[in-house]
Amino acid sequence: MSKESRHAIRPRTLEAILDAAIRLFNADSGVTMTDIAKAAGVGRATLHRHFQDKDDLIQTLSARCMEEMNAAVRATDIPDEPAVKRLHAMLKSAIPLGDRFAFLSFERMEGEDLQSDYEEQLDWTTALIEQLKTEQAIATDVPTSWAVAQVDQVIWTAWTAVWNSELTPDEAANLALRTLLNGLS
Amino acid sequence: MSKESRHAIRPRTLEAILDAAIRLFNADSGVTMTDIAKAAGVGRATLHRHFQDKDDLIQTLSARCMEEMNAAVRATDIPDEPAVKRLHAMLKSAIPLGDRFAFLSFERMEGEDLQSDYEEQLDWTTALIEQLKTEQAIATDVPTSWAVAQVDQVIWTAWTAVWNSELTPDEAANLALRTLLNGLS
DNA sequence: CTAATATGATACATAGTTGTCTCATATTCT
DNA sequence: AGAATATGAGACAACTATGTATCATATTAG
The missing domain is CATH 1.10.10.60 (Homeodomain-like)
Structure with missing residues (x-):
């Protein structure tokens, strides 16, 4: 803009x-x-x-979506809680923002700010995964990059299920948490 | 064409x-x-x-991709084997075809043949999930639609990891199998 | 080798999208 | 109420992608 x-x-x-x-x-x-x-x-x-530009609109929109996702995730970031609880909280707030998430994966990321926002998001999830490992909530021999990818994908899957009226947001978040914790153990 | x-x-x-x-x-x-x-x-x-048309090209391409996926899956369809083994075999042959899979999710499906091919694919996975449930390889209280979605998503995740040279195709298939069986149990 | 034909290159018309500009109207602010 | 200004509608030019037609060349088949 x-x-x-x-x-x-x-x-x-x-x-x-x-x-x-x-x-x-x-x-x-x-x-x-x-x-x-x-x-x-x-x-x-x-x-x-x-x-x-049209690009300007898309970039503005990307930034907006990224900010909303980051804000939602940051709001769940209570350091003293155990990692499992933080993951659950994150899923519950991120899944309803699936449209923002979708937009970010559809459009290519241009611009330095956007890129660094994305890396911040990635680092946050990576840190959470490692904390889950140290708390033995998930297995340590699972590659962290695989675990991070699973987290991203399960949010998408959960949102799709909610979108299709197959699940309520809470059901989706619970299933997502269970799928992740079991699947990566 | x-x-x-x-x-x-x-x-x-x-x-x-x-x-x-x-x-x-x-x-x-x-x-x-x-x-x-x-x-x-x-x-x-x-x-x-x-x-x-451009649409004609896309439709031809969609049909081609769908056929390749169906053929690859059908080749792993040995009825006498346990469902877990069939799932593993399916993952091993489907993951390297991730580009075909990606194309099908990107473009909208038009045409009756394509639609019915897709439903056949969906039915196949659904049947496999239900067999996994009867063999107690996964939990029965997990919604089948969720499990089917997880299978699709994990193929995509695995292919992406292979594409990024983070995993070999075999490693990806093994991780995918493990993630699915644990995650849905 | 020779005939048939699939391809490459080019020119061309058409349609759709983008982006600018202007002016009348509607909205907001004081 | 009156001034400032954001919006809507429309005309306009530039550009791009699509799709067609033609002809020379390369490839294949007989």
Whole structure:
């Protein structure tokens, strides 16, 4: 959003645009600016007023999603709790944000900030896995990278199940926790 | 491939096109016919000679990938073996076909044949899960749809790990099997 | 070798998307 | 109420991807 010097954006306009964009991109990657404008109930010119590029919009959206995920995870980060409890808390708050998660895996990450935010997220999960190992909640001979990948994937699977109305968010989080702890032991 | 009545296609030309298309689509969904032609080392006109549409190309490609996956899975389908062994055999042959698997999840499935091929695949996995339950290899209170989703996801995770040179195909298959059996128990 | 034909290169028309600009209207702020 | 300004609608140009047609060349088959 590099054009905000020329025009302020109204909060509900911004939200409508970003919400619509997330929704559309999650359904189909070949989304046009016109599609987004229509879905947001906003004039097409308004998009170009506030976003220099389509890339600019995507990057803004990526940053937003990444921040929401990071914030949700950080909120569960209570150092004194055992790792299993922290994992469960993380799953419970991350799974409902599956659309944000999905967006981040669909679009390529450009920009230094975004990249470092992603690495922070990765480091956080890696640290959690290692703590789970020291607490003997999971096996030490499982490669950490495998465990981290499993955590990411299970969030995605859980969100999909919730999305398909096969599970409630809590059921999904419980199943995800159980699948991870057993699966990596 | 509805235009083959007018022009025969040379086998190596077809293979070059399909290989390039799979490779490019797996890296980025916004692939143009020009990109595919260049990557295949083939004239752009040749693509339009043999594929009525871009959709036609994608559909042909989807069908090809689906067939390869089905064939690989069917080859492991030895009814007399225990379900655990069949699962392991399936993982070992499916994981190296991760690019085919990826293509199928990226592109929307159109066409009746493709849809029924997909359902056949889904039914196969569902049956395997239920057999694993009767053999008490996994817990019966785990929703079958969750287990099926886990199988699909773990193939993807395993392939990614192999792709990143973090694991060998055999290591990945073993880890995948272990993760599934423990995770769903 | 020779005929048939699949391919490559190029030019071309078409359609869709992007991005800019302008002006009237609606919204917000004082 | 009145001023400032964000928005919507539309016209516009530039660019890109798609798809067609043609002809010379390379490949294959008989």
